[in-house]
Amino acid sequence: MPTGAEVIRQVKERIEEVDPREVRDRLAGSPDGASANGGGPGERPVVIDVREQHEFEEGHIPGAVHVPRGHLESRIEGAAPDRSKPVVLYCASGNRSALAADTLERLLGYENVESMTGGITLWKDRGYDVEVPRALTPEQRSRYSRHLLLPEIGLEGQIKLLESKVLLLGAGGLGAPVALYLAAAGVGRLGVVDDDVVDVSNLQRQVIHTGSRVGEPKVDSAEQAIRDLNPDVDVRKYNTRLDASNIMEIIEGYDVIVDGVDNFPTRYLLNDATVRLAIPVVSASILGFDGQISVFKPYDGPCYRCLYPTPPPAELAPSCGANGVLGVLPGTMGLLQATEVIKLITSAGEPLVGRLLLYDALAASFTELKVRRDPECPICSRDPGEISEEEMGVFPDYEAFCAAAG
Numbered sequence: 001m002p003t004g005a006e007v008i009r010q011v012k013e014r015i016e017e018v019d020p021r022e023v024r025d026r027l028a029g030s031p032d033g034a035s036a037n038g039g040g041p042g043e044r045p046v047v048i049d050v051r052e053q054h055e056f057e058e059g060h061i062p063g064a065v066h067v068p069r070g071h072l073e074s075r076i077e078g079a080a081p082d083r084s085k086p087v088v089l090y091c092a093s094g095n096r097s098a099l100a101a102d103t104l105e106r107l108l109g110y111e112n113v114e115s116m117t118g119g120i121t122l123w124k125d126r127g128y129d130v131e132v133p134r135a136l137t138p139e140q141r142s143r144y145s146r147h148l149l150l151p152e153i154g155l156e157g158q159i160k161l162l163e164s165k166v167l168l169l170g171a172g173g174l175g176a177p178v179a180l181y182l183a184a185a186g187v188g189r190l191g192v193v194d195d196d197v198v199d200v201s202n203l204q205r206q207v208i209h210t211g212s213r214v215g216e217p218k219v220d221s222a223e224q225a226i227r228d229l230n231p232d233v234d235v236r237k238y239n240t241r242l243d244a245s246n247i248m249e250i251i252e253g254y255d256v257i258v259d260g261v262d263n264f265p266t267r268y269l270l271n272d273a274t275v276r277l278a279i280p281v282v283s284a285s286i287l288g289f290d291g292q293i294s295v296f297k298p299y300d301g302p303c304y305r306c307l308y309p310t311p312p313p314a315e316l317a318p319s320c321g322a323n324g325v326l327g328v329l330p331g332t333m334g335l336l337q338a339t340e341v342i343k344l345i346t347s348a349g350e351p352l353v354g355r356l357l358l359y360d361a362l363a364a365s366f367t368e369l370k371v372r373r374d375p376e377c378p379i380c381s382r383d384p385g386e387i388s389e390e391e392m393g394v395f396p397d398y399e400a401f402c403a404a405a406g
């Protein structure tokens with residue numbers, strides 16, 4: 001039997017190796033290094049760090065994707081889906097990455113794989129840039145361990161969550177589960193806008209509130225629940241009603257907005273303000289046994305007005321009075337919203353942009369509708385700078401519309 005050292009030597013004879021200088025030049029887009037190895041002129045390689053988690057966290061090549069060698073087969077497709085594209089692997093010294101390169105080539109059919117000689121040790125000795133990711137505390141490592149195990153989230157995604165700012169409009173049926181799960185997920189800042197107080201009739205579905213907090217402002221009750229769940233979350237309370245005079249000030253600086261508002265004037269106002277500031281909105285609504293959800297990402301997909309240039313018929317508008325709703329329905333729809341928020345922050349998966357998802361709880365069925373940007377849209381067909389304060393949230397005949405609904 002060959003010794004371990006012999007195996008590594010044989011593997012290194014089979015695979016391609018690349019010097020750190022060339023990797024650096026290719027990452028920088030330098031023309032010199034681009035075509036030296038037939039890797040397609042100027043094609044930027046996917047750089048993969050195959051070391052263990054703790055080694056990666058101590059410092060890695062900027063932009064490198066972390067796929068520990070022990071998870072190579074199961075995670076490589078997430079990191080480098082196209083087998084014809086150039087891939088550079090590195091480890092501490094160049095041995096583990098050589099073995100990993102051999103696996104990618106021989107077993108997984110990757111066509112253009114190289115292992116970086118000397119690993120990150122030589123890279124650092126040459127004085128090239130190293131990125132040291134923000135570290136988690138031992139408590140956070142434990143708290144978010146199930147996220148860290150997911151390649152689509154991992155340490156990088158968890159840090160994005162911890163640095164993210166999400167604004168919840170409403171601490172009601174939809175806002176309650178969204179707030180709880182986003183707090184649990186470690187979203188760094190949760191803003192909560194609500195001017196209502198907890199009522200006993202809320203407790204059938206607004207699970208963030210409790211019987212002992214009936215009569216308290218909803219923002220205080222929500223803050224209490226979030227703090228009890230996760231001290232990592234910074235809660236910002238807005239005990240107010242969103243209107244044209246305060247909306248720009250409140251929403252500015254947030255990465256994502258969760259729309260759980262229950263009335264159309266605010267929805268239109270929110271749409272127009274978020275298009276102006278290019279903030280994505282995860283919007284859901286519920287009525288009876290039916291829910292719907294979509295993600296409005298300004299200039300990337302349709303906005304709310306592209307879908308609903310005018311409010312829906314008055315009899316379908318839940319905003320003009322109290323309506324029945326199945327208590328668990330906002331839970332289902334709120335968790336779909338929380339899922340979309342996490343996807344937007346971590347760039348995992350395909351967000352519901354340009355798609356409207358309808359849920360029928362009685363039938364237990366989902367229907368997806370494609371929705372397109374309206375080239376004539378009064379808001380998102382224009383430059384953000386062209387939309388004036390006076391135009392925001394304006395749409396025809398709202399008063400008449402609500403009066404008709406009785």
Ligand SMILES: [Zn+2]
Binds near residue numbers: 304307374379
């Ligand atoms: Zn639009």
